Amino acid sequence: MARKSGYKNRIELVQGTLDMLILQTLQWGPQHGYGIVQALHTHSGEILQVETGSLYPALHRLERQGWVRSQWRLTESNQRARFYQITAAGKKQLASDHDRWQQVVGAIAAIMQTKP
Amino acid sequence: MRLWRPRANDVDEEIATHISIATADRIARGTSPEEARPAALREFGNPLLVGETTRRMWAGEWLEHILQDIRYAWRQMRRSPAFTLTVIAILALGLGATLAMFTVVENVLLQVLPYRDAHHLVTIYEFGRRGDQPRVPWLDIQQWRSSSRSFESIGFYRAANGRSFLEGDSGAQQVSHQLVSTNLFHVLGISPALGSGVTSTPEGFANTGDEQTVILSDSVWRDYFGARQDVIGRTVKISGKPYTVVGVMPRGFALPLPATSLEIWTPVALQPEDDDRIGQTPFYSVIARLNTTATLSSAQAEIKTLQPQVAAQYTDQYRRDLVTSAGINDYAGSLVKPEVLHTLLALFAASALLWIIACVNVAALLLARGTVRQREIAVRGALGAGRLRIVQQLLLEGLMLSFGGSLLGLGVAFGLLSLFAHGLSMELNLHHATPGWRSIAVLLALTLFSALVSALWPALSSARTSIEPALRQGAPQSGVSRAQRCTRSLLVVTQISLALVLLVSCGLLLRTIYILRHVPLGFRTDNILVGSMAIPSYRFADQDLNTTLYAPLLQRIRAVPGVEAANLMTEVPLGHHFNMVFSFSAEGNSADAVRRRDIRAQFRAVNSDAQRVLGFTMLRGRYFNQDDTAGSQAVVVVNREFVKQYSQSHDPDKVMGQSLMGFAKDRRAIVVGILDDTRQISITEQPVPEIQVYFPQLTPTSGTYQAAGGVAMSLALRTSRNPSSIVPELRAIMTHASPELANTEFTTMTQIFEDS
Numbered sequence: 001m002a003r004k005s006g007y008k009n010r011i012e013l014v015q016g017t018l019d020m021l022i023l024q025t026l027q028w029g030p031q032h033g034y035g036i037v038q039a040l041h042t043h044s045g046e047i048l049q050v051e052t053g054s055l056y057p058a059l060h061r062l063e064r065q066g067w068v069r070s071q072w073r074l075t076e077s078n079q080r081a082r083f084y085q086i087t088a089a090g091k092k093q094l095a096s097d098h099d100r101w102q103q104v105v106g107a108i109a110a111i112m113q114t115k116p
Numbered sequence: 117m118r119l120w121r122p123r124a125n126d127v128d129e130e131i132a133t134h135i136s137i138a139t140a141d142r143i144a145r146g147t148s149p150e151e152a153r154p155a156a157l158r159e160f161g162n163p164l165l166v167g168e169t170t171r172r173m174w175a176g177e178w179l180e181h182i183l184q185d186i187r188y189a190w191r192q193m194r195r196s197p198a199f200t201l202t203v204i205a206i207l208a209l210g211l212g213a214t215l216a217m218f219t220v221v222e223n224v225l226l227q228v229l230p231y232r233d234a235h236h237l238v239t240i241y242e243f244g245r246r247g248d249q250p251r252v253p254w255l256d257i258q259q260w261r262s263s264s265r266s267f268e269s270i271g272f273y274r275a276a277n278g279r280s281f282l283e284g285d286s287g288a289q290q291v292s293h294q295l296v297s298t299n300l301f302h303v304l305g306i307s308p309a310l311g312s313g314v315t316s317t318p319e320g321f322a323n324t325g326d327e328q329t330v331i332l333s334d335s336v337w338r339d340y341f342g343a344r345q346d347v348i349g350r351t352v353k354i355s356g357k358p359y360t361v362v363g364v365m366p367r368g369f370a371l372p373l374p375a376t377s378l379e380i381w382t383p384v385a386l387q388p389e390d391d392d393r394i395g396q397t398p399f400y401s402v403i404a405r406l407n408t409t410a411t412l413s414s415a416q417a418e419i420k421t422l423q424p425q426v427a428a429q430y431t432d433q434y435r436r437d438l439v440t441s442a443g444i445n446d447y448a449g450s451l452v453k454p455e456v457l458h459t460l461l462a463l464f465a466a467s468a469l470l471w472i473i474a475c476v477n478v479a480a481l482l483l484a485r486g487t488v489r490q491r492e493i494a495v496r497g498a499l500g501a502g503r504l505r506i507v508q509q510l511l512l513e514g515l516m517l518s519f520g521g522s523l524l525g526l527g528v529a530f531g532l533l534s535l536f537a538h539g540l541s542m543e544l545n546l547h548h549a550t551p552g553w554r555s556i557a558v559l560l561a562l563t564l565f566s567a568l569v570s571a572l573w574p575a576l577s578s579a580r581t582s583i584e585p586a587l588r589q590g591a592p593q594s595g596v597s598r599a600q601r602c603t604r605s606l607l608v609v610t611q612i613s614l615a616l617v618l619l620v621s622c623g624l625l626l627r628t629i630y631i632l633r634h635v636p637l638g639f640r641t642d643n644i645l646v647g648s649m650a651i652p653s654y655r656f657a658d659q660d661l662n663t664t665l666y667a668p669l670l671q672r673i674r675a676v677p678g679v680e681a682a683n684l685m686t687e688v689p690l691g692h693h694f695n696m697v698f699s700f701s702a703e704g705n706s707a708d709a710v711r712r713r714d715i716r717a718q719f720r721a722v723n724s725d726a727q728r729v730l731g732f733t734m735l736r737g738r739y740f741n742q743d744d745t746a747g748s749q750a751v752v753v754v755n756r757e758f759v760k761q762y763s764q765s766h767d768p769d770k771v772m773g774q775s776l777m778g779f780a781k782d783r784r785a786i787v788v789g790i791l792d793d794t795r796q797i798s799i800t801e802q803p804v805p806e807i808q809v810y811f812p813q814l815t816p817t818s819g820t821y822q823a824a825g826g827v828a829m830s831l832a833l834r835t836s837r838n839p840s841s842i843v844p845e846l847r848a849i850m851t852h853a854s855p856e857l858a859n860t861e862f863t864t865m866t867q868i869f870e871d872s
Contacts (some may be wrong), residue, residue: 016536031132052134053166056127077140081133082126116162 018050018058019067020097026068026086027094032075033082034057041053067093127167135160154489169670181505182512189513192782199485200517203478207521207566210474213316217467217531217557219551220540221460226554229448232305233405237447238412240270240402240419244427244438246714247766250614251399254390256439259426260402266415268407271300271398273371273384279828281856282352282380284340288856292376292648293354295384299764301331303405304371308363310350314383327385330359334367350779354380355654372401373451375848381434393419393430403447416444430775466621471562472716473614478570482514484577493578507575514571515564522563526551577603637869638794638803639689640731644865645839646688647831647846652856660816662746665853666723666829672849683810684723688730688830689796691870715761717805718796719755721814729832730865736768737789740810750785750813752776757795758805776807780818799869832865840866 025031025039033055040048040053067090073083086094138156160166177597188389193200207853231237235459242249245249251274261270266834273296281292298314307313314329330352332341341347351358359382370379389396406415430436486493493506532548533540540549551559655703658663666684675684698717724731727739735756744751754771763770768790776783814821835842843862 032133032137034134034141038141051159052131053162053169055171056166056170058132058171060127064173073135079133079137079140081137083131 004081019062020056020094020101021048021050022058022062022084023067023090023097026084026090028098030071030073030085032082032084038085040076050053062090066090127165127170131167135163143283181508185509185512186516188509189516192513193516199481200520203481203517203714204524206474206477206481207518207570208524208528210471211522211559211562211566212532213467213524214471214562215525215551216531216532217296217464217576218558219529219549219555221464222552222554223549224460225452225457228435228664229373229848230306230366230370234448235446236406237304238404238406239447239450239809240404240442240444241445242423242426242439242442244436244440246438248443249399249438250437251401251403252395252643253393254386255400255401255429256426257400259429260419260422261424263349263422264415264418265477266407266410266418267404269299269303270402270404270826271297271303271859272402273297273300274398274400276382278653279354279356280380281650281652281654282336282340282378284336289340289378289650290376290381290575290856290859291354294371294379296371296381296382296383297400300363300371300403303403305405306366306369310345310364311361311363313363318649319760326360328357328359328382328771329362329383330354331363331365331381332361333365333369333379333381335362336380337364354382355652356657358454358652372519392433394432400464404444412444412446419444454717466618469565469614469705470619473611473618474519475566476607476611477568478517479573480604480611482510482574483577483604486510486574488862490578494563503580509573509579510575511567511571518563518570522559526559529555544791571763573603573686577698582714615639632799635795635799638690638792641865641869642728643834643836643838645831645833645835645842645846645862645870646865647850647860649829649831649850651829651858652854654854657856658816662812662814669849669853670723672853673831673833675845676845676849677840678835678842680834680836681723681725681728682831682833683729684829684831685726686719686721686828686830687863688832688868690798690871713833715758717758717807720806721811722808723811726832732794733792735790736791737772737787737791740808744810744813746815750779750783751788751810752785753789753808754787755791755803755806757803758807759790761805779809779814779821784859785813831860 003065021040022036025036027114028039029038036059037050037052037055040050059070063070063084067085067087068083068084072080072086075081089114135153138150138159139149142152142155147155159162171572231238239250240252240257242252242256256270257270257397259273262268273294276293276295280291281288282291294786301307301313308331311331311857313331332347334677337343337347346366347361350361352361353359365381368822370376372382387398390398406412406660410418411854418440423440427443429437430439486640496506496509529551533551537549554671651661651665653661670682670684673679697719722740724740725740727734732739740751740754754776756766756768759768759771760766762774769792771787773786775786778784791806792809794806795801796806839862846862847860850860
């Protein structure tokens with residue numbers, strides 16, 4: 001798996017945050033892969049550009065874990081696409097990821113704000 | 117294979133959708149349609165790789181890869197059938213030979229004894245100036261039993277005298293009859309499958325008072341009593357005497373080992389002679405079970421310190437010298453003779469060498485092919501296949517070839533085993549050896565290992581080759597790296613040296629076989645038919661076998677057309693069915709007397725015509741003739757080796773006319789002839805001293821008659837006819853003489869020689 005390193009995100013994401021971001025995106029409604037990339041890009045103020053090489057494995061991993069489910073549907077422009085939808089288990093997971101995330105952010109912030 | 121991962125399957129479609137939506141999006145945002153799609157593709161990255169990593173999220177993806185590789189390997193194999201078949205044939209040879217050898221080793225060395233905790237079982241033997249004495253008198257066993265602390269229990273057994281015939285539902289059959297101590301089955305940890313077995317005293321040793329009871333083996337029960345449950349309590353006759361059946365042993369039980377199928381066991385009845393340690397004392401084999409606290413070496417040490425006390429009980433100085441020490445053998449280990457063990461291991465090593473050569477050969481072939489396929493592999497690498505994937509692919513190809521080889525090898529092994537079935541049953545008492553689960557497991561391991569050994573190196577070396585030069589160069593064969601050249605030279609050197617080793621060992625083996633085939637036997641083997649008879653002497657209990665059985669039988673046989681000469685003797689040379697050793701029993705402890713008592717001679721009772729049939733050569737004196745009768749001077753004939761050992765010189769005149777033994781009281785026999793040496797036991801063994809007596813001179817009252825008569829008799833006849841055509845006539849004559857003789861085995865002297 002030596003090649004995998006070539007498909008990192010441009011901004012190194014904290015381990016496990018990609019899953020949380022995807023789940024968060026899906027909170028706003030079912031979305032297909034391209035839509036998720038776009039949503040993350042837009043909502044991050046055009047900073048995060050998720051590589052497809054990370055996105056699709058993540059989506060499929062989430063689905064295997066039962067946190068999302070997928071379905072082929074037509075887009076607004078009548079294109080057949082696979083839409084991902086967050087499940088109840090996924091929502092629970094998102095909540096716990098979010099809690100953990102806030103703890104981490106709080107902890108890091110506390111350290112960074114401490115004056116020498 | 118699409119069934120178990122439906123979800124991972126439409127990843128490609130999903131990727132295509134992604135790209136087309138991205139394209140549409142770009143167009144909608146104002147990019148021109150010509151530029152939109154390439155841009156979307158660029159942004160997406162490598163669709164193949166994304167698809168692959170995504171699919172890997174689903175279990176079963178690796179399976180898909182392997183199936184792909186197998187399909188690919190199959191295509192490769194079909195594309196070059198000559199190469200494939202060569203590799204498979206080479207591997208089959210190596211694997212087959214090794215598997216066949218392992219099967220033999222497994223059956224002989226790794227057999228599981230049909231006893232409980234067999235690793236605690238040991239045999240105890242004595243040894244002294246004449247080497248190992250595996251059988252010991254009861255008094256010694258008794259003394260070990262009372263003094264030693266290493267053993268939980270000690271049991272003993274011996275074969276019943278003579279041949280035993282069991283009268284079952286379908287006539288009388290010869291069976292192997294062992295006399296056992298009543299505790300022996302307990303020592304072995306096996307109780308009868310049916311019935312209670314012999315009653316054992318609280319002491320559980322010997323002498324129970326119910327000696328007339330018998331325990332049957334499973335085969336005897338099935339073959340002669342139709343596996344009937346009501347056989348328990350029934351009275352059966354063994355050699356004419358009634359016994360009550362008290363048990364049937366479980367299937368697979370045998371004693372002694374190696375197993376014969378038709379066995380019966382009766383309790384030992386200790387005789388007055390058992391309370392002595394002189395000439396007539398019966399000797400027993402001992403099986404003991406070690407205490408949980410004792411080890412083989414601690415028991416060994418104990419019995420060694422104990423033995424001087426045992427030896428001190430011997431009144432006869434000569435006999436005392438034979439039992440000065442004692443030892444212990446692991447029971448399972450004692451069943452395999454050291455020379456058999458060494459031969460087996462040597463053959464096993466040779467077959468393993470053959471397997472290694474096969475692997476090296478295949479590795480060389482694969483390496484050569486790897487060079488040819490360098491371009492193809494480089495292209496796969498350029499398309500994004502990781503090295504691991506390429507190695508996996510090549511290993512899988514090796515594995516498939518290896519599996520093909522092992523399938524064929526299994527056939528080779530079966531073929532080899534059936535080819536040598538006769539030899540195996542003769543030499544190792546191994547009947548119908550087929551690869552068991554352990555052998556199959558070994559085959560599987562060998563297969564995997566063959567694949568690894570033969571394919572890993574070529575695979576790694578192929579995968580390591582840099583892609584670029586291989587692609588750039590036009591000719592597929594060029595671009596052999598230095599490392600590869602080195603590898604190949606190394607392979608060739610290994611191969612040649614291994615092949616040389618094998619060749620030299622084969623040459624040595626063939627030379628040995630050649631020498632053995634041309635060893636002077638001292639008798640003829642051509643046109644001789646041999647019938648090995650088990651004499652039902654109990655039928656002739658109060659009669660002289662000479663006049664009631666042997667003489668009429670020989671007369672009828674000689675009348676058969678084509679029979680030139682016929683003779684009955686206790687055993688033909690190299691016969692292996694029956695072996696009688698004669699020890700001198702002269703009194704006295706003088707150095708000369710002791711030396712003479714150290715002579716052990718093959719004992720052969722012959723009927724008449726033995727010289728005409730087997731063509732023994734006389735060196736001095738005469739052979740037996742019609743004038744030697746029960747009333748005339750008793751005579752014996754000895755061989756050259758006997759003269760050598762007896763007189764410590766090669767002077768036959770010192771032995772001629774000597775009186776060596778008495779046939780009965782006041783009937784001393786003198787030496788009247790000296791034979792040239794013959795090979796008696798096997799062609800590999802040097803001639804041993806031999807003494808021959810003439811059966812018509814022995815009367816039922818003589819001790820020699822009682823020991824030698826009516827146990828085994830081999831009919832040897834010289835015929836001008838095809839032996840197979842004469843057998844039915846002989847069988848009819850035998851059956852007419854006594855029904856038990858219907859089962860006489862016939863073979864030719866040439867066959868006996870081949871087997872030896």
